[in-house]
Amino acid sequence: VASDSARILAVTKYGAPLDLIEVSLPDPEPGAIIVEMDIASICGSDVHQWSGRFAEVFDLQMPICTGHEGVGRVYVPTDGAELDSVGTPLAVGDRVIWEHEACGHCYECQVLHDDVLCRKRRTGMLTSATSFPYAAGTFGSHGYVWPKAGRIRVPDDVKSEWASAASCALRTVIPAVEKAGSIGPDDTVAIQGVGPLGLFATAVLSLRSPKRLITIGSPAGRQQLAREWGATDTITLEDYPDAAARKDAVLEATDGRGADFVFEFAGAPAALGEALDMAARDGTCVTVGTAAGPASPVFAHQIILKQLTVRGSFSGRIGHYAKALDFMSRYRERFDWDRLFTTRYPPDRITEALEAMQHGAEVKPLVLTQEIS
Ligand SMILES: [Zn+2]
Numbered sequence: 001v002a003s004d005s006a007r008i009l010a011v012t013k014y015g016a017p018l019d020l021i022e023v024s025l026p027d028p029e030p031g032a033i034i035v036e037m038d039i040a041s042i043c044g045s046d047v048h049q050w051s052g053r054f055a056e057v058f059d060l061q062m063p064i065c066t067g068h069e070g071v072g073r074v075y076v077p078t079d080g081a082e083l084d085s086v087g088t089p090l091a092v093g094d095r096v097i098w099e100h101e102a103c104g105h106c107y108e109c110q111v112l113h114d115d116v117l118c119r120k121r122r123t124g125m126l127t128s129a130t131s132f133p134y135a136a137g138t139f140g141s142h143g144y145v146w147p148k149a150g151r152i153r154v155p156d157d158v159k160s161e162w163a164s165a166a167s168c169a170l171r172t173v174i175p176a177v178e179k180a181g182s183i184g185p186d187d188t189v190a191i192q193g194v195g196p197l198g199l200f201a202t203a204v205l206s207l208r209s210p211k212r213l214i215t216i217g218s219p220a221g222r223q224q225l226a227r228e229w230g231a232t233d234t235i236t237l238e239d240y241p242d243a244a245a246r247k248d249a250v251l252e253a254t255d256g257r258g259a260d261f262v263f264e265f266a267g268a269p270a271a272l273g274e275a276l277d278m279a280a281r282d283g284t285c286v287t288v289g290t291a292a293g294p295a296s297p298v299f300a301h302q303i304i305l306k307q308l309t310v311r312g313s314f315s316g317r318i319g320h321y322a323k324a325l326d327f328m329s330r331y332r333e334r335f336d337w338d339r340l341f342t343t344r345y346p347p348d349r350i351t352e353a354l355e356a357m358q359h360g361a362e363v364k365p366l367v368l369t370q371e372i373s
């Protein structure tokens with residue numbers, strides 16, 4: 001690749017193999033960084049974008065940049081990009097993770113101070129490869145850190161594949177747990193979903209030492225990992241195929257009260273209804289996983305009669321990226337982060353990886369972006 005061009009994997013037709021296309025490297029804006037991609041990982045959102053489900057919600061122009069999880073090495077820094085978002089100096093070759101870019105001028109950015117809610121966010125995987133900055137995703141030889149986007153240097157003891165998963169899954173779990181409020185040794189916790197979100201949540205919540213930490217989901221192999229990471233009880237969909245049986249299992253594990261905290265990381269439309277069902281009186285439900293999909297009914301009276309607190313949590317701010325990397329670094333002896341990763345796909349097999357994700361055959365596959373040249 002010439003130093004002024006990048007090769008990126010792009011969606012040119014929904015559900016069809018991604019195309020490897022050559023694009024110009026942008027002339028970076030002050031504060032922006034062009035990175036050389038070290039590694040990327042695939043998320044459920046990438047499958048939604050590739051399969052065309054995002055097209056129902058967003059105005060997308062083909063060819064579309066792909067990938068939003070990844071680690072890049074500083075390749076072309078600019079004035080204003082000397083430090084990361086927490087003040088660590090950044091040099092050429094340093095590894096970084098970064099966020100989408102909030103506008104910094106809207107009500108949500110300036111009054112609510114929550115850039116996740118910004119209505120004018122610039123997001124790489126919603127950007128056409130024909131528009132600036134051309135290489136806006138993470139599935140390519142290069143990527144682009146938007147000028148106002150937060151960025152965090154990856155600590156030396158955090159592997160790039162771990163940091164890649166931290167850049168989406170773990171940074172989503174951390175604010176969701178914060179929003180639930182204080183959780184301690186007298187509480188019972190249920191986690192719906194044993195994908196990357198559910199497994200990271202198990203690790204994070206196990207350190208609060210709740211009385212019971214119940215994980216719900218499939219396949220059974222992931223429940224084994226959930227137990228090693230601190231789950232006291234595991235409920236598989238194979239053993240408990242219907243919602244009533246799952247609720248009974250949660251009641252049994254919680255002295256008939258239900259769980260004080262239920263975290264929905266399942267990504268199934270019916271999961272929130274089940275969460276309300278298995279929550280204890282005065283309990284809290286945080287829903288995160290089901291950010292797309294068809295409508296599904298819930299029994300709203302449960303919120304009233306049990307006086308539940310129901311909260312949504314979406315993505316995370318740059319401070320959550322910093323906390324995610326710090327968590328991985330501090331607890332790398334306690335949790336074997338390598339166990340999350342299933343297959344390492346060379347770039348020409350990425351479509352196979354997306355299909356495997358779609359069928360639930362992968363937890364967190366990696367894309368070897370260094371092989372794109
Ligand atoms: Zn993601």
Ligand SMILES: [Zn+2]
Binds near residue numbers: 102119121
């Ligand atoms: Zn904004």
